[in-house]
Amino acid sequence: MASLFNFDHVVPRRGTGSLKWDKLPTLDPFWVADMDFTSPPAVLEALQERAAHGVLGYALPHRGLIEALLEYMEKRHSVAVEENEIVHLGGLVCALSMIAQAIGKPGGEIMTCTPIYPPFIGVHHDAEKKCITVPHIEVNGRWEFDWNAMEAAVTPDTAIFLLSNPQNPLGRVFTRAELEQLAVFCDRHDIILVSDEIHCDLIFDETKTPHICGAGLPDELQKRIITLLAPSKTYNIAGMGYAFAVIRDDSLRRKFTQARGHTQPEIGCLSYYTAEAAYRHGEPWRKELISYLAKNRDTITDFVRTRMPGCSIPDIEATYLAWIDCRALGHDNPAQFFEKKSALYLSDGAYFGAPGHVRFNYGCPHSRVLEGLDKMANVIA
Ligand SMILES: Cc1ncc(COP(=O)(O)O)c(C=O)c1O
16 A cells, blocks of 8 residues: 655754754764654644644643543543543653652552663652562563562562553563453552553554553452553654543542642643544554554664674564663663764663663664664674
């Protein structure tokens, strides 16, 4: 089928106030998780239409957005959610911080498995809690939970488990069996399971590795589950600031919303409209995006395995993020090495709880992926 959208087009982003491109403007950026593609045309049209109204006052989630979210939950995740089970948010990192503050006693613990998206191992500071990290283990080339180590690490003070589902940076999609085992583990130890599903619409083969939504796990476990979702990664609208939580249990939801206090600003009036348009009209774009990213994923996987001796990469099932193990190169800080030697800006694995690794964001035109990889291979050689 002919392509409707041009993902090969290189859009200049430098000088647009872009975190990715303007933070360290002398470097070639493959770090923070936003993509170098323009958002779906339907999203941009909705944005322009709402802006053209001209009055940009305080907003609330309008009917169209709510209907789009309920339909998304039903069609995409097979979960029939009630409107009141949804909490609208300006982002997910602030939600993680709110959860750290809302759940558990002072001095309590937050557990997560590493490597992991850095705020997961940072939000405990906001709540004067402790963080317990348990490394994932590699079994036959696939990253899994280390159940024995998790049982050994959990204590009566552990109140929260933070899960990235699918996993950033490993690119793993967890199976129903794994997620149910995790939810039962949390239930048994009276832990709130936070399933952050911001990457769930970026899965390459949904037949082989379907997404299992936290809100769809068995009802009897829902009193301890918070599911976090957003259109931001998939439709490249992270800069708009919109996300939502699905919390099916009334008392857990109340706890969460009370923790908000007066700390959260109103959500921007434009972002409600971009979120609605993404979920309502973004599907044809998303499908093409996934095929395009799959090509990038295959390129990077093959390249690392054949042209970057000393580096290794797991099979990637989801996300546009590649986790590259560079420990055999012998550099203490490979991200710094690539920065100094080839002016590349990669994410440093140390922030994910795993020094010696880098994360490469391949959510960009294929030509840029090749440029970045060539720069890496040249300095390794
Ligand atoms: C797992 C995960 N959660 C949350 C976020 C960021 O969410 P937000 O921009 O809504 O704060 C990211 C961004 O990369 C992420 O990977």
